[in-house]
Amino acid sequence: MRTNLTSKKDRQESAKKLLETNRRHMAKEAKRCGKIEKLKVLTGGFYTRALRCSSSSSRTPTDRSSNNVSLSTFRFLGEQEGNAVPRRLESLQEDVRHQIDK
Structure with a gap:
């Protein structure tokens, strides 16, 4: 009205x-x-x-746990190989003795 x-x-x-x-x-404003x-x-x-850093830092715990699993697996395999070496040597020495005796 005004x-x-x-x-x-x-x-x-x-x-x-x-x-x-x-x-x-x-x-x-422009x-x-x-x-x-x-x-x-x-x-x-x-x-x-x-x-990038935040995504890689969130993956770190997962990577660490998988690396721990790998480490324990390889340690176990190392122990198994360490235990198997004397048996293998004995077996090879026995084969050599057997071949010499023939």
């Missing part, structure tokens, strides 16, 4: 001022967005590195 009381010229002036205010605000884009470019490498 707009009906003002003249057309006053309404146009008000609209022009509002338009100019909005343009200044848009320019200010400048701010440009700065943010530059920061994204500058910090992008850090961001990807942080993602």
Whole structure:
């Protein structure tokens, strides 16, 4: 209702001022967005590195447990081989004696 009381010229002036205010605000925001884009470019490498490090650190406990299993397996195999060596030597020496006796 109040707009009906003002003249057309006053309404146009008000609209022009509002338009100019909005343009200044848009320019200010565009400048701010440009700065943010530059920061994204500058910090992008850090961001990807942080993602890579966080994913590798979450895998570390799993890798460690599988490495522990492998280590215990190889230790067990080493013990078995250590126990088998004297029997194998004895068997080979017996074969050599058998061949010499023939």
